[in-house]
Amino acid sequence: MKPALFSVLCEIKEKTGLSIRSSQEEEPVDPQLMRLDNMLLAEGVAGPEKGGGSAAAAAAAAASGGGVSPDNSIEHSDYRSKLAQIRHIYHSELEKYEQACNEFTTHVMNLLREQSRTRPVAPKEMERMVSIIHRKFSAIQMQLKQSTCEAVMILRSRFLDARRKRRNFSKQATEVLNEYFYSHLSNPYPSEEAKEELAKKCGITVSQVSNWFGNKRIRYKKNIGKFQEEANIYAVKTAVSVTQGGHSRTSSPTPPSSAGSGGSFNLSGSGDMFLGMPGLNGDSYSASQVRCPISLSGTFPNSSFSSLGYKTSSEASFHCFTFLCCLQVESLRHSMGPGGYGDNLGGGQMYSPREMRANGGWQEAVTPSSVTSPTEGPGSVHSDTSN
DNA sequence: TGGAATGATTAGGA
DNA sequence: TCCTAATCATTCCA
Numbered sequence: 001m002k003p004a005l006f007s008v009l010c011e012i013k014e015k016t017g018l019s020i021r022s023s024q025e026e027e028p029v030d031p032q033l034m035r036l037d038n039m040l041l042a043e044g045v046a047g048p049e050k051g052g053g054s055a056a057a058a059a060a061a062a063a064s065g066g067g068v069s070p071d072n073s074i075e076h077s078d079y080r081s082k083l084a085q086i087r088h089i090y091h092s093e094l095e096k097y098e099q100a101c102n103e104f105t106t107h108v109m110n111l112l113r114e115q116s117r118t119r120p121v122a123p124k125e126m127e128r129m130v131s132i133i134h135r136k137f138s139a140i141q142m143q144l145k146q147s148t149c150e151a152v153m154i155l156r157s158r159f160l161d162a163r164r165k166r167r168n169f170s171k172q173a174t175e176v177l178n179e180y181f182y183s184h185l186s187n188p189y190p191s192e193e194a195k196e197e198l199a200k201k202c203g204i205t206v207s208q209v210s211n212w213f214g215n216k217r218i219r220y221k222k223n224i225g226k227f228q229e230e231a232n233i234y235a236v237k238t239a240v241s242v243t244q245g246g247h248s249r250t251s252s253p254t255p256p257s258s259a260g261s262g263g264s265f266n267l268s269g270s271g272d273m274f275l276g277m278p279g280l281n282g283d284s285y286s287a288s289q290v291r292c293p294i295s296l297s298g299t300f301p302n303s304s305f306s307s308l309g310y311k312t313s314s315e316a317s318f319h320c321f322t323f324l325c326c327l328q329v330e331s332l333r334h335s336m337g338p339g340g341y342g343d344n345l346g347g348g349q350m351y352s353p354r355e356m357r358a359n360g361g362w363q364e365a366v367t368p369s370s371v372t373s374p375t376e377g378p379g380s381v382h383s384d385t386s387n
Numbered sequence: 388t389g390g391a392a393t394g395a396t397t398a399g400g401a
Numbered sequence: 402t403c404c405t406a407a408t409c410a411t412t413c414c415a
Binding site: 389391393394 | 402403404405406407408409410411412413414415
C-alpha cells in the first residue's frame with residue numbers, strides 16, 4: 001500500500017506545476033554578471049595571473065599619456081602589488097564562496113534524500129533545489145565581483161591621480177623651449193617634427209612639448225607685458241649666438257629654399273629666423289626678433305648682458321642693431337626677388353592649413369602690441385616681413 | 388605659509 | 402586632431 005501511494009503522489013507531483021517551474025529555471029546569463037566578469041578579466045583580476053597586473057598597469061600608463069619618468073617604475077610596481085593584493089583577496093573569497101556553496105548543496109541534498117524516505121522527492125525537485133541554492137550564491141558572488149571591481153577602479157584612479165604629480169622641467173629644457181617659442185613668436189606652432197626634436201632635446205615627451213606650447217601661448221597672450229623682458233632676453237641670446245657663430249652666414253645668407261633651412265631644426269644656432277631662413281614653420285622675422293633692438297636699452301638687467309659676453313647694454317644693443325640692419329636688407333632682397341619669402345611660405349614647407357589659421361589668430365592678438373616700438377627713431381625697425 | 392609659477396587636464400570649437 | 406581657454410593640482414620661493 002505504502003509504495004503504491006508513494007508512486008501515485010510522485011505522479012501527481014510530476015503533473016502539477018513542478019515541470020512548468022523547471023522549464024522556467026533555464027534563465028539566460030545575467031548581463032551584469034557578464035560585464036563584471038569581463039571587467040575583472042580585463043583588469044587582470046580574474047583569469048590567468050600571468051601578465052594581468054602589469055598589463056593593466058601598462059594600460060593605465062598608456063591611458064594617462066604621460067612621459068616616462070623615473071618614478072614610473074615605482075608607481076607601476078606599487079600599482080601591481082596593490083592589484084595583486086586585490087586579486088588574492090578576490091580569489092580567496094571566491095574559493096570560500098564555492099566551498100560554502102558546495103557544502104550547502106550537499107547538505108540540502110542529504111536532507112532531501114532523507115526526506116525522500118517519508119515523502120516523494122523527484123530528481124527534478126532536487127535539481128530545482130540545487131539551482132535555487134546556486135542562484136542565491138551567485139547573488140553573493142555578484143556582490144563580491146562588484147566590490148572587487150570597485151576596489152580596482154579606486155586603485156586605478158588613485159594610480160592615475162598619482163601620475164598627475166608633476167615635476168618642473170629642467171632649466172635647460174625650459175630654456176630650449178623658450179628659445180624656440182620666442183624665435184618663432186610670429187608663429188609659435190611647432191610642427192610635429194619640431195616637437196619631436198624639442199622633446200628629444202628637452203628629455204620630455206611630445207605631448208609635454210605640446211602642453212608647454214599651449215600653456216605658453218595662452219599665458220603670453222594674456223600677459224604680454226610680463227613676458228616682454230623674457231622675450232627680449234631670448235631674442236638677444238639668439239641674436240648673439242647667431243652673430244658670434246655665423247657672421248659669414250649673415251653677410252651671405254643662404255636662400256630660404258636652400259637645403260637645411262627648412263628640413264633640420266637647429267636650436268643652438270637658431271639661425272633660421274635671423275638669416276631669412278624660415279624654420280620648420282617657415283618663419284621669417286618675427287615680432288620678437290624685430291623688437292629686440294628697440295627695447296634693449298633700459299629693459300635689460302645688466303646681468304643678462306654680462307652673461308652674454310657684453311660689458312654694457314649699449315654694446316649689446318649696438319651689436320644687435322647692426323645685425324638687424326643687415327637683416328633688414330636681406331629681408332627686402334628676399335621679399336622682392338623671385339623665390340623670396342612669399343614663395344617659401346607658399347610652398348608651405350612646414351605650415352599646415354591649421355597652422356596658418358592659428359597663426360592668423362595668434363598674430364591678430366599678439367603681433368601688433370609686440371611689434372610696435374615704444375621708441376620710434378633711428379633704432380626703430382619695423383620689419384615684420386613675415387606678414 | 389601664501390601667492391606665483393607651471394605642468395596637466397578638460398570642454399568646446401573648427 | 403589640434404587648438405584655445407579655463408581650471409586644477411602641484412611645486413617653488415620670498
